[in-house]
Amino acid sequence: MAWLRSSAALLLLSALGVSAAPAPTPALDERAFRTATVVIPSPDATVLGNVMNSVESFGGIPYAHPPVGNLRLRPPKRLTESIGTFDGTGPAGACPQFMASTASKNVLLDALGTIANLPFVQEITGQSEDCLSVTVARPEGTTADSNLPVLYWIFGGGFELGWSSMYDATSLINYGVEIGKPFVFVAVNYRVGGYGFMPGKEVKADGAGNAGLLDQRMGLEWVADNIAAFGGDPDRVTIWGESAGAISVFAQMALFDGDNTYKGKPLFRGAMMSSGSIVPTKGIDSPRGQAVYDQVVKTGGCEGAADTLDCLRGLSYDDFLNAANSVPHLLSYTSLALSYLPRPDGRTLTASPDELLLNKKYAAVPMIIGDQEDEGSMFAIFQPNLTTTARLVNYLHTYMFDDVTPAELTEMVNTYGNGLEAVIEGSPFRSGILNEIFPGFKRRAAILGDYVFTLARRLFLLSADGVNPDVPSWSFLMSQNEGTPILGTFHGADLLQVFFGVKDNYAAKSMRSYFLNFVYSLDPNGEGDTGFPAWPRWSEGHKMVQVFARKSALLDDNFREKSFNWIAKNVAKLKF
DSSP, X not given: OHHHHHHXXXXXXXXXXXXXXXXXXXXXXXXXXXXXXXXXXXXXXXXXXXXXXXEEEEEXXXXXOOOOXXXXXXOOOBOOSOOEEEEESSOOOOOOOOOSOTTOSSHHHHHHHHHHTSHHHHHHTXXXXXXXXXEEEEETXXXXXXXXXXXXXXXXXXXXXXXXXXXOOHHHHHHHHHTTOOOEEEEEXXXXXXXXXXXXXXXXXXXXXXXXXXXXXXXXXXXXXXXXXXXXXXXXXXXXXXXXXXXXXXXXXXXXXXXXXXXXXXXXXXXXXXXXXXXXXXXXXXXXXXXXXXXXXXXXXXXXXXXXXXXXXXXXXXXXXXXXXXXXXXXXXXXXXXXXXXXXXXXXXXXXXXXXXXXXXXXXXXXXXXXXXXXXXXXGTTOTTXXXXXXXXXXXXXXXXXXXXXXXXXXXXXXXXXXXXXXXXSSSTTOTTTTOOSTTHHHHHHHHHIIIIIHHHHHHHHHHHHHOTTSOEEEEEEOTTXXXXXXXXXXXXXXXXXXXXXXXXXXXXXXXXXXXXXXHHSOTTOSSXXXXXXXXXTTTTSEEEEXXXXXXXXXXXXXXXXXXXXXXXXXXXXXX
């Protein structure tokens, strides 16, 4: 099969347009149109930034020691030593990525996993274990006394892939200036996959759980120490994330039982969650988590070691990457049954996020939370054989919810209808009999999207409103890609409009305005006439703003009520 994997790899390389020869690194004067300089106190440094398109960007500023060798699979170690003059004119390099499994049963996906781990692909994306950095961007002309609010971005990618320089905030920053809401943008690089979210009893005993969340936290602490030098106000920080980044936002709210203070002051005052909130999870040492660790140990050749965790730390870069990536991937048959994600470890997360929420063990700050209308469509295309209710129930029981009986899961699946009803009512929603690419696709897409994202959001809001009724929240549903074949308004579709301004339509302008109003005043409606409809708090009648490409409307948050009631009743057993 090696020749087949190699052939598939070459075909994929050709299709992706990837050249085998890495590009040379440009000189400083070629990378930077014009440079800006900021002196920061902790760690002491003079940071050079790039000035382009009316934005000053300072890329890849380190906040921690490289997590290599004995620091691999450990909490980040703060960088305190002076780093002198730092060249931040280029993009931040990525942490090692889990782009596809190196042990997939699918030849093409296996080839993709092999390609992703090749040295030249690693070099193209700048992958390295020396990756713990922040990128700061601000409007051109911002000075240390500008005192602008700060937007702290946590990227998504299923806790398996992604890096900060994937997200160029130039368009969003310039929009903020255009509407009179300038801000300082910060994006954090954190460890993903097995590097940042390795489970197992050995990891728990070592106090090394959820290293990726601790990376995000240390990035926030760096902001508290240094953002004033960039013209940002450390007392007005809003954290924002998408997908795994949104799940990370609540994790930051719940970290250390809700203690979000540093040097006696809160690290953030508001939160925005796009496509994600809480994911109920079993402990880091649960059988499911332990199976992941054991597979990594086996692939890494550490099974016979007296200390398997120490053995993993001693592996070469390539050997550990291949071992960490030998488990099922997000974009595979197992789909949203993630191998790597935040799990309770008794220290950083003392319990499942849903339990921490109900016990008020989180930093309750004003928040915006919402979803794409068809969150599950992208993740439901990898299981074409689940054409009957029985097969779907067996899949859900085997890969996701082993504490729920098949009979109980059958009850849940049937709330989404059967036969033609399931097609008409499935996702992409409001598309009638269209988009059923194989039997069961639309019903499965609805179920996956609802449990992990859309109806989980409603349960989150109900719980938060119950324990902290005085803390305001707003909710949205984006439908701007209505009519897109097969996927509809798919997971991540909002990034094009809201983050990058593509297309620069009503959906982009309205959500950008709402979000930046919130960054300024902790209210998406802002002050005075903003040109967009008033957005009521969710507690005021449980209404969401539904955003289309050319308009918005208020939507009652009561759709798919039977399915929601089943989830609410069984949530204690629905842990990954």
